[in-house]
Amino acid sequence: MAGDAPTRLVKGAVAEGEVRALHRDGDARGVVGGHAARVRGGVPGDRGAFRVLHAGRNAVWVAPEALSEPSPDRVVPPCPVVDRCGGCPWQMVALPAQRAARRALLADALGDLEVGELRDTVTFDDALAYRTRALMMARRVKRRLVFGFFEPRTDELVPVDACAVQHPTLNTALARARAVLDESG
Template sequence: MSVPAGVSVGQRLQVSIERLVFQGSGLGHLPDGRVVFVPYTAPGDLAEVEVAEAREDFIRANLVRVVTPSPVRVAPPCRYFGDCGGCQWQHLGYAAQLHWKREILHELLARVGKLSGVPVAEPAVPAGPWEYRARAQFKIFAGARLQIGFHQRETQRVVDLDRCPLLDARLNDVLRTLRGMRDPALHKLFPRVREVWAAAGTGTGEVVVSLFARAQDRAAIRLLFHRIQAEVPALTGVVLLDGDPRQHPRFVDRHGQGAILERVGDCRFRVDATAFFQVSGLAAGTLTRLVMEAAALTGTERVLDLYSGVGTFTVPLARLTRQVLGIEANAAAATDAVHNLRSNGCPEARIVQAQVEQVLPALAKDGPWDLVVLDPPRQGCSRQVLDAVTGMGVPRVIYVSCDP
């Protein structure tokens, strides 16, 4: 594709940033009206930028320096910000972050969904912006020295971290302990480890560490457990899995527990090391409350909970009405959901382990259903599922989305 006249890759420009857009970049315009996207900028910034990509209708550029800072710009508290790809908005005050999340959702509903004028509530904030994440997926690079952290923005390079201000203190303790290990057995293990996941239970204090490795080194797993537990007494288990963590890895071995307990309100959940759970237990509680308020159950409804996971919504729904059926594809999560229903006094509710697309046609014929709750993975519901749900004639649908 040819570079537009008057603009070349590598050229430096000054751009006034007008607003923020989906995925976090700032948006400005050239004098000829073309849009410029610049990461790590804030509305109100006058920025010097360097063109990285120039197309006929838009330009992507990198921030060189802030000429005049926006009133909402703050000093990022993390020294890795801008290199680590985990955060995009640490240079914004928290109130500005919440404001622009709401504005971006408004814009997406209008531009993509053709739903202008849809009311969007103020963000429900369960906690502050720091130390709220109770789950971490650390990337590993074992070259001349061990590097453990997160990927650099838009690359696979590992940014070596000593701590992350977003993480629960227990997870930072795990990170610090892993970085400090020098045992020969562990040095032998780490070149074969792809990722290390760590989870800290909300309200229970438990910590579980999961290693996704290409080999089966059981002795090193036991050694790792004791080394971490010496620094992180809350550790209850280390799990070894073989394969890609996002492609149904195979369980190999564990030392200690293979799951943690979570507490959300007055419900307790067992969560397997490979099962999904909200990264913040406080956020899970806020989200559950909002879903229950929207459900407004009277006790007589039949409810479908699709993509039910470990039963985060299934359990409180089952406490409020007569018939609840959860559908979950992940075997470990479905097993946990059955356990969680029983342990929370809801044995009548059922869980079916299956792909939603496979069982929904039969469930539609088993109606009528009074409520469908959808909480799909990040990629959202397939067109097949959306068409099936809209064709069921369900009077109410609650769709929980982490990515609009």
């Protein structure tokens, strides 16, 4: 891959590449078809074929199509809509790798501020059911109120009845709110 001439990338094309790092915006970063790319659903260490989602003048977005070498840090995400929902872009990354990436991003953001040594972060043991705040969108579809999250870079609502990372109390409140609002018309 290194040193190969860049392949012309167009939406829908498939090209070989690799994922190199997680980024603070949620997408991973890599090189696909010889181009720097934002990799939706990528895990550092992934190698294989990637489908081009968008190829613009300033940025290329891709998603894994067929991984010949999945990253050792790749896990099966617990959420059934993770590939469409924009809420938890790192669910396919093993928890220790997520934590290491967050720490590296923080150290990079602090840069030369001389804040001293970063201490270990206090975290939940589990990557699920920890969020105690949610910002969900709602739309009425065929007389029923549908809650969910926007698909990344769109205004397409991804319906969600319950969210795996939200605290159970929030999921219960969501179900109750939906029932009350549906009854009120």
